[in-house]
Every structure is written in structure tokens, then in C-alpha cells.
Amino acid sequence: MQRVSRSETPIAATDGLSPRRDRMWGWAGAVLGIAVGVGSAAVAIFVEGATALQSSPYPPFFTTRRILAYDVFLGAVVVVGAAFGVAAIVLARRSRFPRTDAMGAALAGTILMLLGSALLLTRLVAVVRGA
Helix, strand or coil: CCCCCCCCCCCCCCCCCCHHHHHHHHHHHHHHHHHHHHHHHHHHHHHCCCCCCCCCCCCHHHHCCCCCHHHHHHHHHHHHHHHHHHHHHHHHHHCCCHHHHHHHHHHHHHHHHHHHHHHHHHHHHHHHHCC
């Protein structure tokens, strides 16, 4: 015989969702994406001296064997992504619309962490390979 906990209550698939907050997370993601893309290009071009029209697997400054401002920028992107991940966990328990808010924060955090980590890995490969 199965024992069912009285504290477990299934909910409908539509509970915890908010179309208004879903749009808010969409706009927040768009603003974050634009900020990271423009910021990355700005740091690469104006601080590190990359040329905007160069075609190669990666810019020449990626092979520099020291910590660059670009590395600090990418580290900050990863940290902000991790903060969104932690916020997703908190929002899953504390928000009035936990499914919408947790998903929005988790998606933003995952994208930022993957993007920053992939670019840092590309830089590491460029430094190791040299060019």
C-alpha cells in the first residue's frame, strides 16, 4: 500500500505563470544581450585595439599572454550569469509567479554563463596555440 504525503498537492500546468512577467523577462534578456554584445565589441575595439573588419578565427589580441580588460569583462559576464542562476533558485521559492520568474532568470543566467565561458575558453585556446 502506498502512502501519500498530505503536504504534496499537485498544481495545474498554468499555475505560477504570468504573461506580463514573461514579456518583462523577454525585454530584460534583450537588453542584457545588447549590453553584452555592444560591451564586448567596445572593449575589444576601443580598449584592446582590435579592428572591426578583420577576418580570422579570433582577433590577434586573444594571443596576448597576460590578463586583459577583455578577460575581466568576460569574467564579469560569467559572474552576472551566475548571479541570475542564484536568483532563479530564490525566485522559484519566493516569487508570486515562480515558474515564469525562475525560468526567466535561469535562461538569462545560463546564456550569460555559456557565452562568457565560451569566449574565455576561445581566448585560452588562442593563448596556448599562439599565432
